[in-house]
Amino acid sequence: MVLAWAIIALLILLTGLYVAAEFAAVSARRSRLRRLAEDGNNLASRILPVLEDPRALDRYIAASQVGITLSSLILGAYGQATLAPRLEPLLERIVTMQPATIKSVSAAIVLTFLTTLAVILGELVPKSLALQNPTRTALVTVLPMQWSIRVFSWSITLLNGSGVLLLKAFRIPSTGHRHVHSPEEIALLIAESRDGGLLEPQEQVRLHRALRLGRRTARELMVPRGRLATIAASLPFEEVLRVVAASPYSRLPVYRDTIDNIIGILHTKDVVMRYVQGSGLTVASLLRPIVRVPDTLAADHLLTLLRDRRSHQALVVDSHDVVVGLITLEDVVAELLGGVSDEFKSMQARPIRLSDGRLRLPGSMRVDQAAPLIGPVWRNVDRTIGEQITTLLGRVPEPGEEVEIDGIPVEVEALEGDAITSVIVGERPTQDEGAEA
Numbered sequence: 001m002v003l004a005w006a007i008i009a010l011l012i013l014l015t016g017l018y019v020a021a022e023f024a025a026v027s028a029r030r031s032r033l034r035r036l037a038e039d040g041n042n043l044a045s046r047i048l049p050v051l052e053d054p055r056a057l058d059r060y061i062a063a064s065q066v067g068i069t070l071s072s073l074i075l076g077a078y079g080q081a082t083l084a085p086r087l088e089p090l091l092e093r094i095v096t097m098q099p100a101t102i103k104s105v106s107a108a109i110v111l112t113f114l115t116t117l118a119v120i121l122g123e124l125v126p127k128s129l130a131l132q133n134p135t136r137t138a139l140v141t142v143l144p145m146q147w148s149i150r151v152f153s154w155s156i157t158l159l160n161g162s163g164v165l166l167l168k169a170f171r172i173p174s175t176g177h178r179h180v181h182s183p184e185e186i187a188l189l190i191a192e193s194r195d196g197g198l199l200e201p202q203e204q205v206r207l208h209r210a211l212r213l214g215r216r217t218a219r220e221l222m223v224p225r226g227r228l229a230t231i232a233a234s235l236p237f238e239e240v241l242r243v244v245a246a247s248p249y250s251r252l253p254v255y256r257d258t259i260d261n262i263i264g265i266l267h268t269k270d271v272v273m274r275y276v277q278g279s280g281l282t283v284a285s286l287l288r289p290i291v292r293v294p295d296t297l298a299a300d301h302l303l304t305l306l307r308d309r310r311s312h313q314a315l316v317v318d319s320h321d322v323v324v325g326l327i328t329l330e331d332v333v334a335e336l337l338g339g340v341s342d343e344f345k346s347m348q349a350r351p352i353r354l355s356d357g358r359l360r361l362p363g364s365m366r367v368d369q370a371a372p373l374i375g376p377v378w379r380n381v382d383r384t385i386g387e388q389i390t391t392l393l394g395r396v397p398e399p400g401e402e403v404e405i406d407g408i409p410v411e412v413e414a415l416e417g418d419a420i421t422s423v424i425v426g427e428r429p430t431q432d433e434g435a436e437a
Contacts, residue, residue: 004082008114011075015122018067018148020130021141025051025060027134036139043139046146051138062156063149072118079114080107186211209336218302219295221335222316222325224364224384224419230255231266233283240283241275244268251313253326254287260323262315265290292317295324299332358427360413361385363420367405374408374425385410386420 030051036044050056087106091097097105130137149156190207229249231240233256244252250269255262264287274286291314293302306314306329313328351373352360361370363386370385383391389403389410390396397403397412397420404410409426 001086004078008075008079011071011078012118012122014071015068015075015118016126017141017144018064018071019123020126020137021145022061022064022068023127023130024134024137024141025057025064027131028138029135032135033138036135041139043142047138047142050142058160059149059156060145062160063145063152066152066155066159067148072122075114075118076111079110083110083114206336213332213335214298214300216299216335217295218293218297218299218314218316218327219324220366221299221331222295222327223331224325224387225259225323228253228259228326230259230262231283232256233263235283237275237282240266240271244271251328253290253315254283262290262323264288265313290315293327294319299335302327303329303332359425361423361425363389363423370425385423389420389423 025047028047028051030048033044033048033051037048050060084103084106087110088102091102091106095102190204190211230253231243233254235243244266250267252266252268253262254264254266266283266286267288270286270288291305291309291311293305293314293316295316295318297305302314306312313326315323316325316327318324351362351365351370359373361373364384366384367388385405388405389412392403392405393401396415396418399412399415402409402411411424411426412420413422413424415421
């Protein structure tokens with residue numbers, strides 16, 4: 001009897017080994033194993049090639065599944081053959097049944113007991129241990145798994161080949177086992193790491209911003225056309241010097257006739273160098289080319305484009321090739337790291353709640369960003385508040401002029417040129433006030 005229980009325990013242990021090896025193989029961090037292998041860890045050197053090769057990993061997982069299946073089948077068959085006959089006399093003394101019925105009931109009891117034992121001790125516990133310590137578990141199980149791959153090689157080849165043929169019959173591509181996560185899954189992993197204390201709050205925020213960078217477009221991050229600081233190509237050089245000295249920017253777009261005809265970018269350093277040299281003092285001789293990008297271009301693609309073109313800024317144009325704004329590397333970096341400012345630039349205006357309950361908002365804030373401050377009544381419009389007001393009026397408003405956005409009164413507080421810099425948002429009329437009106 002002791003030998004029987006020892007064999008049963010060994011079979012459950014084998015099941016647990018294969019379960020732990022499977023979960024550890026798909027959860028272990030390759031970067032951690034790579035560092036261990038570089039430090040001379042022999043076990044890490046054995047498991048790393050498996051995890052980095054999809055085909056090798058596929059055979060590794062297949063060996064685990066074959067091992068789990070065989071050990072479970074042998075456990076059930078051996079338990080019924082050894083434990084069920086010893087249970088039958090006990091059942092005969094307790095209940096009165098036909099011998100065939102007692103034999104069936106005894107086999108069912110033993111099978112249920114062993115299945116429960118195997119699920120708890122052979123699957124659930126090893127799975128939890130492997131997920132909590134995937135790297136260590138992968139190292140511990142790599143040698144038994146390599147031996148198992150050699151033993152099960154014929155069955156792995158047969159079963160994997162049959163599976164691939166079946167997938168091809170149903171026209172389903174076979175991609176193997178890979179360490180691939182969708183952006184949504186990565187976001188969940190980041191949140192779990194934050195909850196587990198492995199990430200600081202600011203680190204989590206930066207990672208989430210990096211994940212959503214591909215969903216942000218150039219239009220959403222650009223400086224709108226109405227807020228661009230530009231220089232006319234016909235401006236005398238003495239005036240250019242004064243503009244450059246007063247501007248907080250190191251690069252200024254230069255236009256001819258209208259802002260839709262931007263012909264290049266002017267670097268303030270080039271202006272200073274030419275002024276020192278004292279020759280050829282014309283704006284046209286200092287111009288550098290400027291990149292033009294569509295307003296729908298994703299921010300991550302924009303980074304690649306600017307790097308390839310070795311440029312720090314680009315003009316943003318709409319589908320009709322009309323200039324709608326300017327985007328810089330700083331705008332994209334600010335999306336990743338938050339607001340970036342220097343000693344020459346004032347901090348961006350922030351929403352302020354006034355004493356009378358109204359809200360002061362910067363005109364450069366997008367409507368979808370302002371919606372959480374106002375309430376769900378503001379629709380998700382892909383424009384700044386200033387652009388929305390100008391669109392609704394069909395013209396540039398005057399300071400103090402009011403307009404309604406989705407039923408909420410908005411007063412234009414200040415302008416710089418044609419750009420609305422701040423607005424005052426009133427409270428939404430209540431239902432009673434609407435009824436009295």
